[in-house]
Amino acid sequence: MPAPAPTARTPIPGSRRRRRPGWTALVVAALVATACGADTTSPPSGDAAAPEAGGTFPVTIEHAYGTTEIAAGPQRVVSVGFSDQDPLLALGVVPVAVREWFGEQPDATWPWAQDELGDADPEVLDLAELNLERIAGLNPDLIVGVSSGMTEDEYKDLSAIAPTVARPSEYVDYGVPWQEQTRVIGRALGQEDRAEELVAEVEGRLVEAREQxxxxxxxxxxxxxxxxxxxxxxxxxxxxxxxxxxxxxxxxxxxxxxxxxxxxxxxxxxxxxxxxxxxxxxxxxxxxxxxxxxxxxxxxxxxxxxxxxxxxxxxxxxxxxxxxxxxxxxxxxxxxxxxxxxxxxxxxxx
The missing domain is CATH 3.40.50.1980 (Nitrogenase molybdenum iron protein domain)
Known part of the structure; x- marks a missing residue:
């Protein structure tokens, strides 16, 4: 599948983002619908496994749009970033939903991450825009969007559904280094030490390649x-x-x-x-x-x-x-x- 046309607001390959009118109203409607009709004990769509709680909580994460407090170990993580599923999976957390980017891969997951995904079947969110009602219906307790390029309005709307983590303020949209992406997501999951181990492993391989x-x-x-x-x-x-x-x-x-x-x-x-x-x-x-x-x-x-x-x-x-x-x-x-x-x-x- 050819990658859709990119813009400075989307990663590449990427898509021209379309902003729907009434975005905030949709958040409210989604939350009302979820509160009235959702079974909060129901499992996620597919076979996505709940992560094991770890680390010390609450955790506070600073990012481009302020701070986010995560009260307890997340059990139902929605990934709205275009590549955030990879560090989540590397940390042993299968998100209940991931976001399509390009390539039409099964579960929006490329072969290098399939072993970590296993038999899980997370929901796949649309590339062009985020369906707030659908996200709210998944009952997430954490939304990760380090690589999403989300706007401040989108952050506020997603935060009305669950604690949301955006990119660190010192980096441009889609410019967060993989090390920091891994560390931020690791902190959000209470797995800061494991995230550092993963970063060190890959950095070690990069050093070896440079020497070779x-x-x-x-x-x-x-x-x-x-x-x-x-x-x-x-x-x-x-x-x-x-x-x-x-x-x-x-x-x-x-x-x-x-x-x-x-x-x-x-x-x-x-x-x-x-x-x-x-x-x-x-x-x-x-x-x-x-x-x-x-x-x-x-x-x-x-x-x-x-x-x-x-x-x-x-x-x-x-x-x-x-x-x-x-x-x-x-x-x-x-x-x-x-x-x-x-x-x-x-x-x-x-």
């Missing part, structure tokens, strides 16, 4: 993607998880890209500006469909660039593209096994 591939150290790289708008392309800034993965391996993001992205995780350029890619030693194309690949390889301007003519580009397959887009505690180990060797073979040496 010194040819990557100091080389410059750009992660790019064709837009659904003809003649336009996206470049991912240094605050995006895709770029952060490359810098963890010792690669650098050109200052030209950082300046274009500014305070966003992304910059948009025209086909005529593709020559900017030649400032990099390596270009990684975040493509997930044959049409995306064709948009890159058939572009006459790109064909003339040195980075293309000398084979200094990597066009990802569907799963590597997804793993790089997610950039989580579960997807990064997959990339270390499958993508890093290709990057090392492609980057110029000498």
């Amino acid at each position: 591939h010194p040819e990557l150290d100091g080389a410059s790289a750009i992660v790019a993607r064709p837009s659904t708008e003809p003649g336009q392309f996206f470049l991912f800034g240094p605050d995006d998880s895709r770029s952060r993965f490359l810098t963890a391996l010792g690669l650098t993001i050109p200052t030209e890209v950082a300046e274009l992205a500014g305070d966003s995780f992304i910059a948009t350029i025209s086909a005529e500006q593709l020559e900017l890619l030649d400032v990099a030693d390596l270009v990684v194309w975040n493509v997930d469909t044959p049409a995306d690949r064709e948009a890159v390889t058939s572009n006459p301007i790109y064909q003339q660039l040195e980075v293309a003519r000398s084979g200094r580009d990597v066009l990802l397959d569907e799963q590597a593209n997804a793993a790089l887009s997610f950039g989580t505690v579960l997807s990064l180990p997959y990339l270390l096994d499958e993508l890093v060797p290709e990057l090392a073979d492609t980057v110029p040496t000498g």
Whole structure:
């Protein structure tokens, strides 16, 4: 499935978000309907397992929209973030609902997280907008949206249903590093120590990969993607998880890209500006469909660039593209096994 058109308000691959009128009214209606008709002892949809309570509560978490207090160990977690299911699953918590992003994977869960999901069958929430009545009907005691890009209004509305955790204030939307994503969710679950262990494990593997591939150290790289708008392309800034993965391996993001992205995780350029890619030693194309690949390889301007003519580009397959887009505690180990060797073979040496 091709990824829907992204905007600066959605991750990539992502979707153009549509705001329904009467959003706050829907929250009230959803809560009333739940209070009047829901059985609070009923199990979640599917076979999602309740997490074991742990840690010391209450827990207070600061984020972009204030603070959230979690009174007791969460038992029914709804994940509205586009990739938050991965750290939840890594911490042994199967959410009662997850949010669709792209790829139409079973239970919106990619292969690298299927072992952690097991036989559970969480509900899958829509990509474009959050159905408040549906979320309230799940009787959550925690809503996690670290990677959701939620607005303050959406945060307030979700908080009327259950304690809600948004992104930390020091990061842009969709720019929370995987380490902090894992730690924040770990704190919310009362599993701060386990979250640190998971972060240390993956960071250790990143260090090993960097040591094994010194040819990557100091080389410059750009992660790019064709837009659904003809003649336009996206470049991912240094605050995006895709770029952060490359810098963890010792690669650098050109200052030209950082300046274009500014305070966003992304910059948009025209086909005529593709020559900017030649400032990099390596270009990684975040493509997930044959049409995306064709948009890159058939572009006459790109064909003339040195980075293309000398084979200094990597066009990802569907799963590597997804793993790089997610950039989580579960997807990064997959990339270390499958993508890093290709990057090392492609980057110029000498």
